[in-house]
Amino acid sequence: MLIKRSSPHAVPLASEITPQAIYEQRRQFIAKMTLGAVAGGALWEMANREAFAQAPAGAKIAATRNPAYSLAETLTPVKDATTYNNFYEFGTDKGDPAENAHTLKPRPWTVQIEGEVKKPMTLDLDSLMKIAPLEERIYRLRCVEGWSMVIPWVGFSLSNLIKKVEPTGNAKYVEFTTLADKNQMPGIRSRVLEWPYVEGLRMDEAMHPLALLTFGMYGQVLPNQNGAPVRMVLPWKYGFKSGKSIVKIRFLKDQPRTAWNVSAPSEYGFYSNVNPNVDHPRWSQATERRIGEDGFFQKKRKTLMFNGYPEVASLYAGMDLKKFY
Amino acid sequence: MAFNPSPAQFKGIKAALFVAALIPFLRMVYLSVVGALPDPLAFITHSSGDWTLYFLVITLCVTPLRRLFKWNWLVRLRRMFGLYAFFYAFLHFTAFLWFDHWFDVAAMWKDVLKRPFITVGFIAFVLLIPLAVTSNNAMIRKLGGKRWQWLHRLIYVIAPLGVLHYWWMKAAKNNIGQPILFAVIVAVLLGARVVWSVTKKKAQPVQA
Numbered sequence: 351m352l353i354k355r356s357s358p359h360a361v362p363l364a365s366e367i368t369p370q371a372i373y374e375q376r377r378q379f380i381a382k383m384t385l386g387a388v389a390g391g392a393l394w395e396m397a398n399r400e401a402f403a404q405a406p407a408g409a410k411i412a413a414t415r416n417p418a419y420s421l422a423e424t425l426t427p428v429k430d431a432t433t434y435n436n437f438y439e440f441g442t443d444k445g446d447p448a449e450n451a452h453t454l455k456p457r458p459w460t461v462q463i464e465g466e467v468k469k470p471m472t473l474d475l476d477s478l479m480k481i482a483p484l485e486e487r488i489y490r491l492r493c494v495e496g497w498s499m500v501i502p503w504v505g506f507s508l509s510n511l512i513k514k515v516e517p518t519g520n521a522k523y524v525e526f527t528t529l530a531d532k533n534q535m536p537g538i539r540s541r542v543l544e545w546p547y548v549e550g551l552r553m554d555e556a557m558h559p560l561a562l563l564t565f566g567m568y569g570q571v572l573p574n575q576n577g578a579p580v581r582m583v584l585p586w587k588y589g590f591k592s593g594k595s596i597v598k599i600r601f602l603k604d605q606p607r608t609a610w611n612v613s614a615p616s617e618y619g620f621y622s623n624v625n626p627n628v629d630h631p632r633w634s635q636a637t638e639r640r641i642g643e644d645g646f647f648q649k650k651r652k653t654l655m656f657n658g659y660p661e662v663a664s665l666y667a668g669m670d671l672k673k674f675y
Numbered sequence: 676m677a678f679n680p681s682p683a684q685f686k687g688i689k690a691a692l693f694v695a696a697l698i699p700f701l702r703m704v705y706l707s708v709v710g711a712l713p714d715p716l717a718f719i720t721h722s723s724g725d726w727t728l729y730f731l732v733i734t735l736c737v738t739p740l741r742r743l744f745k746w747n748w749l750v751r752l753r754r755m756f757g758l759y760a761f762f763y764a765f766l767h768f769t770a771f772l773w774f775d776h777w778f779d780v781a782a783m784w785k786d787v788l789k790r791p792f793i794t795v796g797f798i799a800f801v802l803l804i805p806l807a808v809t810s811n812n813a814m815i816r817k818l819g820g821k822r823w824q825w826l827h828r829l830i831y832v833i834a835p836l837g838v839l840h841y842w843w844m845k846a847a848k849n850n851i852g853q854p855i856l857f858a859v860i861v862a863v864l865l866g867a868r869v870v871w872s873v874t875k876k877k878a879q880p881v882q883a
């Protein structure tokens with residue numbers, strides 16, 4: 351894995367950014383190769399995997415590895431992390447986002463910051479990325495469906511942005527809104543969820559240093575299917591809490607209506623902290639399968655409380671986590 | 676002028692369908708072995724469940740097609756379709772016991788009893804077992820045609836239970852297009868039988 355460490359403040363030079371047309375061509379090429387591989391047999395498939403390993407698709411993003419957030423666990427293969435996704439704006443199958451997200455235009459991009467703040471603002475991507483030095487952090491990702499990954503993300507703590515916009519005393523919650531553009535996102539036509547996709551955090555959760563405003567993964571800018579150009583990563587919560595392709599961040603007095611909570615309140619709570627002791631109604635959350643690692647011949651691994659991030663426990667002191675799931 | 680294959684043609688059709696019905700299974704094995712799937716276990720679980728439903732529906736199609744097109748020869752394929760439904764259901768159950776519970780039968784029972792959608796799926800699978808066991812000529816003779824037929828009418832219960840299992844599994848996701856489609860198809864196939872049995876009774880002369 352290639353990670354540039356020249357300067358912690360560096361953002362990619364314009365000359366380093368792959369032109370979009372070439373980027374998309376590569377994507378189509380890879381999509382075609384994948385299609386061919388399914389039809390074409392085992393040798394084809396292996397060759398394809400090699401090609402994936404050697405020719406990363408995205409532009410590089412410079413970041414400094416933050417040793418405070420590293421893990422002695424194997425990184426999930428980049429191919430799995432970028433082809434096995436839940437991003438319903440591009441379809442409900444895990445392979446749909448990788449197949450369909452090429453229509454998303456991650457640049458130019460702006461994020462509107464509004465609500466209970468002294469300094470509401472609209473930031474373009476470059477200004478947003480300059481708010482704080484980019485760090486690389488390796489986090490566990492636990493999906494509510496019972497699978498997990500280990501991914502090196504690139505971004506900075508959301509608290510940096512929050513401090514900049516100066517929330518008022520009324521700001522008790524933060525709401526993240528995902529883009530909902532049916533021209534760029536074919537899944538918007540389905541009524542599987544209410545669009546736009548909205549997620550949210552309590553203010554103290556949002557201020558926690560673990561909450562990462564994320565621009566890249568595996569040393570590259572976020573692929574479209576992983577929530578380009580900017581998303582949240584909240585490693586102690588189930589994956590769906592981490593909003594992707596964010597266009598608006600709103601500071602609120604009241605708890606926001608979040609997408610999955612609205613869709614199925616008995617199954618997906620507002621907090622949705624990873625918790626092996628609180629089952630999903632339709633399956634147990636006690637164990638999980640690590641994608642790319644665990645297969646036919648291992649028992650599923652045990653899920654850790656707060657996904658192995660005990661430093662967030664104090665946020666929920668005194669709360670009944672069976673009630674506030 | 677109903678199509679009626681010669682014995683050689685029938686053999687060919689049956690062999691082709693036997694192989695075709697294996698393709699989903701071979702695909703699961705192939706995709707798992709070459710490592711083309713990020714989560715092969717989830718894929719096998721879902722795919723085997725889908726194909727159980729497909730074969731239940733195909734099996735239920737035999738009688739209506741036979742009546743509509745006078746394809747009496749179709750009935751000689753029904754056993755194969757039914758056994759494939761059982762084959763994929765068995766694979767589905769095995770995936771559940773293996774991948775979800777690592778062969779821990781006590782944990783599996785807990786899951787079966789705790790979650791209604793699993794309870795329903797499990798009942799449907801258990802009901803399929805006597806049908807698979809009695810799916811040979813010796814058993815038909817042993818049970819007698821009438822009793823055998825009554826036993827095999829369990830499929831009228833199994834298919835709706837299978838659809839309900841699928842529906843409940845999907846329900847909370849607001850994504851029930853496919854369960855609705857299955858429910859409609861099974862309702863039509865079972866409804867046709869009800870209609871036929873009612874009209875048949877009416878058509879029969881009153882016995883003195």
